[in-house]
Amino acid sequence: MASGIKDKVAVIGMGCSKFGERWDAGPDELMVEAYLEAMADAGIEPTQLDAAWFSTHVDEFGTGKGGTPLSIALRLPNIAVTRVENFCASGSEAFRGAVYAVAAGAADIALAVGVEKLKDTGYGGLPVANAGTLSPQVAPNGSAPGNFAQLASAYRSKHGVSREDLKRAIAHVSVKSHANGAKNRKAHLQKPVTEEQVLNAPMIAEPLGLFDCCGVSDGAAAAIVTTPEIARSLGKHDLVMVKALQLSVSNGYESQFNAWDGSYFHTARIAAKKAYREAGVEDPRRQISMMEVHDCFSITELVTMEDLFISAEGQGWRDVLDGFYDADGGVPCQIDGGLKCFGHPIGASGLRMLYEMYLQLQGRAGERQLADPVLGMTHNLGGSPASNVCSVAIVGREGA
Amino acid sequence: MDRILPQPTPETRHFWEGCKEGELRLQRCAACAKSYFPPRPFCPGCGSREVEVYPASGRASLYSYVINHRPRPDMGAEPHSIAVVTLEEGPRMMTNITGCPQTPEALQLDMPLEVTFLKASDEISLPLFQPAKG
Ligand SMILES: [Zn+2]
Numbered sequence: 001m002a003s004g005i006k007d008k009v010a011v012i013g014m015g016c017s018k019f020g021e022r023w024d025a026g027p028d029e030l031m032v033e034a035y036l037e038a039m040a041d042a043g044i045e046p047t048q049l050d051a052a053w054f055s056t057h058v059d060e061f062g063t064g065k066g067g068t069p070l071s072i073a074l075r076l077p078n079i080a081v082t083r084v085e086n087f088c089a090s091g092s093e094a095f096r097g098a099v100y101a102v103a104a105g106a107a108d109i110a111l112a113v114g115v116e117k118l119k120d121t122g123y124g125g126l127p128v129a130n131a132g133t134l135s136p137q138v139a140p141n142g143s144a145p146g147n148f149a150q151l152a153s154a155y156r157s158k159h160g161v162s163r164e165d166l167k168r169a170i171a172h173v174s175v176k177s178h179a180n181g182a183k184n185r186k187a188h189l190q191k192p193v194t195e196e197q198v199l200n201a202p203m204i205a206e207p208l209g210l211f212d213c214c215g216v217s218d219g220a221a222a223a224i225v226t227t228p229e230i231a232r233s234l235g236k237h238d239l240v241m242v243k244a245l246q247l248s249v250s251n252g253y254e255s256q257f258n259a260w261d262g263s264y265f266h267t268a269r270i271a272a273k274k275a276y277r278e279a280g281v282e283d284p285r286r287q288i289s290m291m292e293v294h295d296c297f298s299i300t301e302l303v304t305m306e307d308l309f310i311s312a313e314g315q316g317w318r319d320v321l322d323g324f325y326d327a328d329g330g331v332p333c334q335i336d337g338g339l340k341c342f343g344h345p346i347g348a349s350g351l352r353m354l355y356e357m358y359l360q361l362q363g364r365a366g367e368r369q370l371a372d373p374v375l376g377m378t379h380n381l382g383g384s385p386a387s388n389v390c391s392v393a394i395v396g397r398e399g400a
Numbered sequence: 401m402d403r404i405l406p407q408p409t410p411e412t413r414h415f416w417e418g419c420k421e422g423e424l425r426l427q428r429c430a431a432c433a434k435s436y437f438p439p440r441p442f443c444p445g446c447g448s449r450e451v452e453v454y455p456a457s458g459r460a461s462l463y464s465y466v467i468n469h470r471p472r473p474d475m476g477a478e479p480h481s482i483a484v485v486t487l488e489e490g491p492r493m494m495t496n497i498t499g500c501p502q503t504p505e506a507l508q509l510d511m512p513l514e515v516t517f518l519k520a521s522d523e524i525s526l527p528l529f530q531p532a533k534g
Contacts, residue, residue: 142468142494143475146482149466157464157509203469205482256436256444258492262464262484 013042019343050107053097087382091350116345181341188343217343221351289373292353499530
């Protein structure tokens with residue numbers, strides 16, 4: 001039986017570029033920005049890197065396919081570079097590859113970098129795709145906001161929540177993320193918003209208004225991982241350890257059978273259960289100190305609170321309104337602003353989530369620092385509610 | 401921007417040929433009798449390849465929907481519904497509801513619907529649904 005990843009790999013360096021409309025930088029410069037910060041943080045030389053994993057989603061826009069864009073941008077010493085892509089969860093895949101390489105003993109020190117340069121398209125959302133398994137049959141009529149808005153219809157109907165209550169709860173999700181993002185100088189959006197502004201914003205796909213939707217950004221993020229023994233030999237202490245890495249992928253259950261009611265993420269529940277088992281977490285609501293989840297839309301974040309078993313089923317909206325996920329709440333969520341405000345450069349987002357957990361665990365999150373976090377969880381989703389990939393990672397202190 | 405259209409494949413050609421001829425075609429498994437959608441050459445329930453294509457009644461009921469106020473770039477400028485309908489034969493399908501105002505008042509859950517086809521190109525007619533007549 002697999003023994004799991006818990007405490008086998010330490011994160012010794014991380015970096016993250018400024019996210020936003022980066023007209024000043026191409027994908028190469030964004031990668032360099034994140035990489036140099038991570039390397040300075042780790043205090044190592046490029047020759048100490050054994051292998052790298054590179055994530056980018058929309059390679060058509062100037063970043064390119066394969067491993068060469070990363071290797072050339074960073075002038076890596078001709079080491080292995082593997083490019084990975086798994087929708088919006090690509091960044092978590094780069095991390096997973098690097099961590100597994102170290103755990104397997106195939107690499108002493110490995111690098112993960114994710115990048116996306118999307119704003120040059122001049123379009124606010126993601127490019128519309130029309131290829132791949134089943135998508136031409138099931139999705140010729142939808143849109144990203146439209147597909148995720150269906151969660152709200154189904155959630156309301158299943159749990160008997162009024163439109164007004166749910167609209168106010170999802171508004172609070174965004175108000176909270178904007179309040180957090182306002183304390184993050186690297187964030188794409190750094191302005192707080194009021195509940196009134198969110199409630200009165202133009203409608204995108206009922207009930208999701210403008211502030212219920214995250215945009216896309218330019219940006220890059222990087223992580224350097226190694227074994228705890230090598231980390232200590234490099235003079236590191238108070239290590240940030242990988243506790244769990246799980247990925248669950250839709251197999252058609254949601255889209256081809258009538259058993260799924262559309263109000264939750266089937267994959268997230270599976271990935272979360274496995275991650276808690278791998279990390280030895282028995283009571284996530286009490287044990288998880290903080291989270292970064294995939295808040296592509298406010299309703300996604302709300303139902304995810306239940307899918308991760310932090311809120312009881314049907315009670316997530318109440319916890320949100322109670323401020324349980326606020327910076328001063330029981331389990332702070334999106335401390336860095338989340339996708340909503342820090343931004344969403346697709347290939348980098350999973351690593352960006354880990355970056356905040358890493359800073360928080362080391363007490364380096366500045367104005368946003370939480371009191372004494374022990375375990376941080378990231379939830380990185382790709383695809384749509386009916387067909388998706390869901391990555392859940394837990395990182396934490398040594399001994400936690 | 402032209403509407404993004406599906407491209408028929410060997411597995412889905414019967415479905416799109418049907419739509420072109422004004423007929424909604426489903427598949428049914430000979431082994432377990434299950435009807436299913438979207439089209440594929442084997443049964444999603446039991447894996448059997450003993451499957452047949454047959455014309456569906458075209459009747460459905462409204463299972464869920466949202467109104468998309470800012471449509472995808474190829475979907476025009478007006479708010480429109482994105483709906484999940486339950487076909488009389490069982491499977492659910494994502495579609496748009498047409499032939500009625502795109503408002504919560506006009507779109508009542510469980511309302512009876514019937515299929516209608518939007519001719520989008522010489523090759524592709526999209527199956528949409530409208531309130532059932534009579
Ligand atoms: Zn069957």
